[in-house]
Amino acid sequence: xxxxxxxxxxxxxxxxxxxxxxxxxxxxxxxxxxxxxxxxxxxxxxxxxxxxxxxxxxxxxxxxxxxxxxxxxxxxxxxxxxxxxxxxxxxxxxxxxxxxxxxxxxxxxxxxxxxxxxxxxxxxxxxxxxxxxxxxxxxxxxxxxxxxxxxxxxxxxxxxxxxxxxxxxxxxxxxxxxxxxxxxxxxxxxxxxxxxxxxxxxxxxxxxxxxxxxxxxxxxxxxxxxxxxxxxxxxxxxxxxxxxxxxxxxxxxxxxxxxxxxxxxxxxxxxx
Amino acid sequence: xxxxxxxxxxxxxxxxxxxxxxxxxxxxxxxxxxxxxxxxxxxxxxxxxxxxxxxxxxxxxxxxxxxxxxxxxxxxxxxxxxxxxxxxxxxxxxxxxxxxxxxxxxxxxxxxxxxxxxxxxxxxxxxxxxxxxxxxxxxxxxxxxxxxxxxxxxxxxxxxxxxxxxxxxxxxxxxxxxxxxxxxxxxxxxxxxxxxxxxxxxxxxxxxxxxxxxxxxxxxxxxxxxxxxxxxxxxxx
Numbered sequence: 001x002x003x004x005x006x007x008x009x010x011x012x013x014x015x016x017x018x019x020x021x022x023x024x025x026x027x028x029x030x031x032x033x034x035x036x037x038x039x040x041x042x043x044x045x046x047x048x049x050x051x052x053x054x055x056x057x058x059x060x061x062x063x064x065x066x067x068x069x070x071x072x073x074x075x076x077x078x079x080x081x082x083x084x085x086x087x088x089x090x091x092x093x094x095x096x097x098x099x100x101x102x103x104x105x106x107x108x109x110x111x112x113x114x115x116x117x118x119x120x121x122x123x124x125x126x127x128x129x130x131x132x133x134x135x136x137x138x139x140x141x142x143x144x145x146x147x148x149x150x151x152x153x154x155x156x157x158x159x160x161x162x163x164x165x166x167x168x169x170x171x172x173x174x175x176x177x178x179x180x181x182x183x184x185x186x187x188x189x190x191x192x193x194x195x196x197x198x199x200x201x202x203x204x205x206x207x208x209x210x211x212x213x214x215x216x217x218x219x220x221x222x223x224x225x226x227x228x229x230x231x232x233x234x235x236x237x238x239x240x241x242x243x244x245x246x247x248x249x250x251x252x253x254x255x256x257x258x259x260x261x262x263x264x265x266x267x268x269x270x271x272x
Numbered sequence: 273x274x275x276x277x278x279x280x281x282x283x284x285x286x287x288x289x290x291x292x293x294x295x296x297x298x299x300x301x302x303x304x305x306x307x308x309x310x311x312x313x314x315x316x317x318x319x320x321x322x323x324x325x326x327x328x329x330x331x332x333x334x335x336x337x338x339x340x341x342x343x344x345x346x347x348x349x350x351x352x353x354x355x356x357x358x359x360x361x362x363x364x365x366x367x368x369x370x371x372x373x374x375x376x377x378x379x380x381x382x383x384x385x386x387x388x389x390x391x392x393x394x395x396x397x398x399x400x401x402x403x404x405x406x407x408x409x410x411x412x413x414x415x416x417x418x419x420x421x422x423x424x425x426x427x428x429x430x431x432x433x434x435x436x437x438x439x440x441x442x443x444x445x446x447x448x449x450x451x452x453x454x455x456x457x458x459x460x461x462x463x464x465x466x467x468x469x470x471x472x473x474x475x476x477x478x479x480x481x482x483x484x485x486x487x488x489x490x491x492x493x494x495x496x497x498x499x500x501x502x503x504x505x506x507x508x509x
Contacts, residue, residue, distance in 0.1 A: 228347055255349050257486025267349045269276050 015250045017048050017235045024049035024189065024219040025070060030084035032065050032074065039065045041243045043084070047236070052211060052220045054234035054251065056227060058266065061240040063223045067191050070221065071107035072100050088189065105132050108182035112194040114174030116166035116181070121158050124166040124177055125149060128185040144184055152180035153210050172203025179210060183218070190214065192222040196229065208233050227267050231255045239263045284342045285352065288359050289414075291338060292366070295331040296410040299366045302328065302373040303406060303469060307399035310380040310462060318384075321377035328370035335363035354486065358479045362413065365472040365479075369406065372465040372472075379458040379465075387455040394438045395463055401431050402466050405473040412480050421480035424473055425493060431470035432497040438463050439499045467497065 025047040032040035040062045047053045055063035065074065072093060074080040086093050093103055105128070116124050125145045128134075135141035145162075149155040154176040158169070166177050175195060182190055192211070196204040211220060211233050224230050230237050231251060238248040239260070247260045258264045265271050276282050302321055309318035339356045342348065348356055405424050412420035442456045442463070474493060481489045 227349060231349070256353065258350055264350050265274060268352045269278060269281065270274050271277070 015048075015236055015248065017051055017250055018046060021048035021051045021235075023047065024088065025221075026085075026087045027066075028085045028087075030066070030069065030082065030086060032062070032069055032083075033079075033081040034065075034077065035079040039243055040069070043245045045238060045245055045248055047219065047221060049219045050215055050217070051235040052215050052222060052233050053236040053238065054230035055221070055223045055238050055240060056225075056230050056267070057240035057246075058271075059225075062243040063238075063240045064193055066240070067193055067221060067223050070189070070191055071104050071109055073104075073109065075100065105185045106187050107189040107191060108185065108187040109191045109193070110175070110178050110182050110195050113198050114171055114178050116169070116174050116177050118165065118167060120163045121149075121166045121169070121177060122162040125180050125184045128181060132185055134185060148180040148184040149177075151183055151214070152176045153206065153213075154180055170203070172199050172206060175199060175203070175207060176210065179207070179214075183214070187218065189219045189221065192220065194223055194225060197225060204229070227255070239266060241266070278346075281346050281352075284338070284346065285355060288335065288338050288342065288356070291331065291335050292359055292362055293410070293414055295328060295335065295363060295366050296406075296413070298324075298328050298331065299369045299373070300403070300406055300410065302370050303399075303403055306373040306376040306380065307396070307403065307466075309377050310383070311396050311399070313380070313384040315381060315384050318377040318380045322374050325370050325374040328367055332363045332367040336360060339363075351483070351486070354483050358483045361479050362476050365475045369469050369472050372469050376462045376465050379462045382458045383455050383462070387452075387459070394434055394441060395459070395466075398431060398434045398438065398463065398466050401427075401434065402470045402473065405431065405470055409473045409476045409480070413476065416480070416484055418481050418484035421477040421484075425477040425481075425489070428470050428474045428493065429495065431467055432495060435463060435467040436498055 023046045025045075027043055027045045027047075030040055030043040031038065043062075043066060055067060057063045068074050069082050070086060070088075070093075072082075074082060082094060088107065091098075093107075117127060119127070122145055125148050126141055129141060129144045135144055146155065149158060154173060157173060158177075166174065169177060175198075179190075179195075196207050199207065208229065211222065214220060215235075222230075222234065234251045236248065237251045237254040239246045239254065239258075239262070241262055247254065247258060247263045249259070254263065255267060258267065302324060305317055305324075306321045308314060309321060339360050342356055346352070405427060409421060409424040412418070412424065439460065442460050446453045446456045478489045
């Protein structure tokens with residue numbers, strides 16, 4: 001196969017966000033296969049720390065696949081193969097010496113549909129810190145739970161019913177509970193796979209506000225189908241199409257003057 | 273540019289463009305008529321120009337409303353967004369051109385009664401130049417032609433140069449015969465208005481460049497309007 005076929009089409013001069021924020025995740029020459037299907041083709045991308053990076057693109061373009069490769073969620077899919085290098089803080093996460101459970105504690109994930117455990121609100125958040133042994137006693141655990149719920153902007157709404165089931169919350173609250181659960185283990189990176197697509201506009205705005213607050217502390221990567229959401233919350237935008245990273249750049253530029261015609265046509269609603 | 277998946281979005285943008293070309297046509301007509309009123313000393317035509325200005329004003333408001341509505345409904349991005357921003361700006365330039373043409377018409381009233389001699393041929397020429405600039409920039413806008421827009425942008429200095437020489441010419445008349453001062457001052461303002469119309473045409477050209485290329489034109493425009501730094505010298509014999 002000719003190498004040139006799968007070259008990333010356009011890499012503009014270094015995005016400005018990378019000049020101010022250090023690189024957290026560096027992917028180089030990543031290919032992902034599902035059996036015969038070549039889902040990601042020779043992808044290279046640098047993701048900044050303490051910033052929000054958004055992946056956009058039509059369904060089946062590979063954005064979720066790449067997101068899931070970042071915490072090795074694809075390992076669980078039979079026939080899935082990842083080649084190339086993904087470094088987090090300079091450490092190759094596909095190295096055989098890496099403990100995947102530890103890795104997923106460092107790189108948390110929030111899914112499209114809120115999926116709280118069928119347990120109490122408290123237990124949902126306490127679960128991670130407990131199994132990772134992050135709290136030395138009950139008080140420390142309570143501290144972590146309170147802190148995480150506060151950081152997820154959920155505390156005021158649930159502080160009087162911590163021991164009621166998490167599934168009894170509204171969709172937006174459940175999603176914030178899942179975010180609280182993800183940040184309870186003190187991760188470095190939070191991956192979000194369409195975190196607002198099942199939520200109403202107000203709940204969406206709350207999550208977006210939360211994302212903007214969380215980027216102070218974390219490296220956030222979000223896959224979204226909403227162009228406006230990517231434009232609103234992200235610092236860096238990467239556009240995927242047919243398994244190829246077409247364009248990655250500062251969000252401000254991608255949404256006002258994209259360099260690639262395909263990016264332009266997609267974000268302006270001309271194909272998709 | 274290929275079509276949007278949502279046809280109604282294309283219709284919105286097409287409508288906006290149609291409104292602007294109608295407005296552009298109107299502004300062109302106003303400029304032509306005001307020049308004709310001035311050159312032919314046609315007071316009746318001048319009156320018509322003054323009347324017709326409110327049509328352009330109303331169209332500017334209509335363009336703005338349409339643009340705001342389109343932003344609200346479609347959340348435009350990239351070139352679509354620039355398209356709408358540029359539409360608002362061009363509408364405001366065209367509205368200003370209308371105002372300036374109206375002002376020329378008003379002054380032609382005053383001049384027609386009092387100016388005894390023929391107007392300077394330079395003024396007529398300047399009117400033609402600005403008419404040509406406006407026409408060309410409107411054509412460039414209709415065709416999304418940034419190259420043509422740049423041509424307009426570069427040629428504005430011709431108008432500026434002519435303005436300079438008319439300025440000096442009128443100064444000389446006034447010095448020769450103080451009874452001419454009133455009419456010549458009106459004429460000077462009319463000339464300045466036409467020069468400003470040229471500037472608005474170049475604004476529109478800059479907007480077309482931005483629309484097409486996605487970045488503002490950063491070069492400094494060549495300028496030959498030196499009247500603001502021309503000292504008023506009385507010759508000592």
